[in-house]
Amino acid sequence: MQTPRTIPVPVPVLRLPRGPDGFSRGFAPDGRRTLLRPNAPEVGEGAQDPPELQEQRARAALRERYLRSLLAMVGHPVSFTLHEGVHVTAQFGATDLDVANFYVSQLQTPIGVQAEALLRCSDIISYSFKL
Amino acid sequence: MAMRQTPLTCSGHTRPVVDLAFSGITPYGYFLISACKDGKPMLRQGDTGDWIGTFLGHKGAVWGATLNKDATKAATAAADFTAKVWDAVSGDELMTLAHKHIVKTVDFTQDSNYLLTGGQDKLLRIYDLNKPEAEPKEISGHTSGIKKALWCSDDKQILSADDKTVRLWDHATMTEVKSVNFNMSVSSMEYIPEGEVLVLTYGRTIAFHSAVSLEPIKSFEAPATINSASLHPEKEFLVAGGEDFKLYKYDYNSGEELESYKGHFGPIHCVRFSPDGELYASGSEDGTLRLWQTVVGKTYGLWKCVLPEEDSAELPKPKIAFPETAEEELEEIASENSDSIYSSTPEVKA
Numbered sequence: 001m002q003t004p005r006t007i008p009v010p011v012p013v014l015r016l017p018r019g020p021d022g023f024s025r026g027f028a029p030d031g032r033r034t035l036l037r038p039n040a041p042e043v044g045e046g047a048q049d050p051p052e053l054q055e056q057r058a059r060a061a062l063r064e065r066y067l068r069s070l071l072a073m074v075g076h077p078v079s080f081t082l083h084e085g086v087h088v089t090a091q092f093g094a095t096d097l098d099v100a101n102f103y104v105s106q107l108q109t110p111i112g113v114q115a116e117a118l119l120r121c122s123d124i125i126s127y128s129f130k131l
Numbered sequence: 132m133a134m135r136q137t138p139l140t141c142s143g144h145t146r147p148v149v150d151l152a153f154s155g156i157t158p159y160g161y162f163l164i165s166a167c168k169d170g171k172p173m174l175r176q177g178d179t180g181d182w183i184g185t186f187l188g189h190k191g192a193v194w195g196a197t198l199n200k201d202a203t204k205a206a207t208a209a210a211d212f213t214a215k216v217w218d219a220v221s222g223d224e225l226m227t228l229a230h231k232h233i234v235k236t237v238d239f240t241q242d243s244n245y246l247l248t249g250g251q252d253k254l255l256r257i258y259d260l261n262k263p264e265a266e267p268k269e270i271s272g273h274t275s276g277i278k279k280a281l282w283c284s285d286d287k288q289i290l291s292a293d294d295k296t297v298r299l300w301d302h303a304t305m306t307e308v309k310s311v312n313f314n315m316s317v318s319s320m321e322y323i324p325e326g327e328v329l330v331l332t333y334g335r336t337i338a339f340h341s342a343v344s345l346e347p348i349k350s351f352e353a354p355a356t357i358n359s360a361s362l363h364p365e366k367e368f369l370v371a372g373g374e375d376f377k378l379y380k381y382d383y384n385s386g387e388e389l390e391s392y393k394g395h396f397g398p399i400h401c402v403r404f405s406p407d408g409e410l411y412a413s414g415s416e417d418g419t420l421r422l423w424q425t426v427v428g429k430t431y432g433l434w435k436c437v438l439p440e441e442d443s444a445e446l447p448k449p450k451i452a453f454p455e456t457a458e459e460e461l462e463e464i465a466s467e468n469s470d471s472i473y474s475s476t477p478e479v480k481a
Contacts (some may be wrong), residue, residue: 006133008132008133008134008135009132009133009134009135010134010135010136010137011134011135011136011137011424011427011428011434011435011436012137012434012435012436012437013137013139013433013434013435014433014434014435015433016139016140016433017139017140017141017175017179017180017181017182017422017433018179018181018182019141019142019143019182020143020173020182020185021182025184025185025186025187025222026174026182026183026184026185026222027174027183027184027220027221027222028183028184029221033159033220034220034221065158068158
């Protein structure tokens with residue numbers, strides 16, 4: 001089908017924003033932000049909350065914090081400690097889905113500056129950056 | 132490939148949306164609160180527009196709504212002569228602050244310790260939220276109903292707008308420092324702390340003043356009466372909307388009109404940029420909020436950029452199909468309210 005090149009394509013969206021559920025006032029009691037209110041749901045809920053669920057919640061919260069830390073790093077200079085005592089700094093771009101590779105730019109290496117580079121996660125011992 | 136703005140419509144309100152506000156950026160993202168004449172302000176996730184909850188309790192139209200910086204508290208101003216403070220995590224009502232007339236505007240200080248209110252009784256009130264039983268401090272001086280009141284200069288001063296004046300007050304002494312008169316009714320006011328800029332709208336004018344001296348910096352004229360305008364956090368763009376139902380985007384430095392969008396079915400009452408500047412939200416007489424991308428085509432929130440090379444069988448098919456239709460139908464699709472457009476059966480529209 002021929003499409004005239006002048007018709008702009010609407011930006012695709014994943015879905016529409018979710019609306020009210022129509023029967024409650026919302027503010028999901030098991031929402032993430034309820035971690036801000038540790039006191040309120042304690043009464044009588046200890047029995048209903050098996051240790052596995054608590055552990056899963058903790059894991060989910062930690063994972064979320066880690067992902068947010070990656071987001072916070074974007075565009076910032078990050079120092080990487082690699083094997084064999086090598087230290088490099090670069091501007092953080094992104095990681096891939098499994099956090100197996102770190103995409104960085106302006107990588108300062110002992111043998112020069114690399115404009116764009118991929119650092120393998122298995123090569124990295126630790127990294128740090130200032131917020 | 133030219134991309135066309137796809138606004139995201141947030142439905143749920145049943146009457147005009149008259150005010151909206153974003154929170155700051157929190158570890159959970161940022162949030163958006165909308166004030167509606169149906170008396171039921173709603174909290175939404177700021178980057179997607181997803182509904183989180185509705186604050187139930189007001190017995191009249193809600194004219195003003197705000198969130199504190201970390202979106203843990205919300206405040207609303209209503210026609211039932213009260214301002215209410217809410218827990219924005221649980222949705223519970225924390226405080227009801229009785230006034231002598233319709234309350235129009237509410238604003239938290241940076242530390243969320245004080246709430247500023249203003250309304251038709253022409254008084255500015257400062258409530259100490261740690262002492263809810265104590266009487267508020269009152270500042271008088273306005274000669275007509277207060278439409279908007281904001282903390283400024285690190286909460287050391289207060290900016291307030293009534294029908295024809297904008298006044299600057301010192302918080303400590305509770306006295307007026309400066310005031311500016313206008314010939315036309317001031318329709319909206321926004322304060323940008325970085326750079327101390329005050330954004331005012333009146334008639335078709337969008338004006339920028341220094342928040343410290345109230346001296347004018349610059350102003351632009353829009354094609355229609357403007358009800359609200361917002362300046363981008365990096366001060367590159369401004370957006371404005373008003374009586375012609377359209378959203379306008381201008382270059383702040385040159386004043387050039389960059390983009391304009393139809394989409395709302397009624398006058399636009401409020402426009403605000405998100406705290407990260409990636410999108411702006413508009414509230415309208417038509418009862419909806421719409422989210423618009425600042426950079427059209429960028430992947431952000433619910434918007435997903437699809438590059439031409441990716442348009443192949445390798446990628447999982449998104450649930451949304453864009454049938455190749457004529458210009459008018461695209462216009463219709465982009466401005467439609469209903470869910471049916473984004474179905475997986477494009478033949479419906481063909």
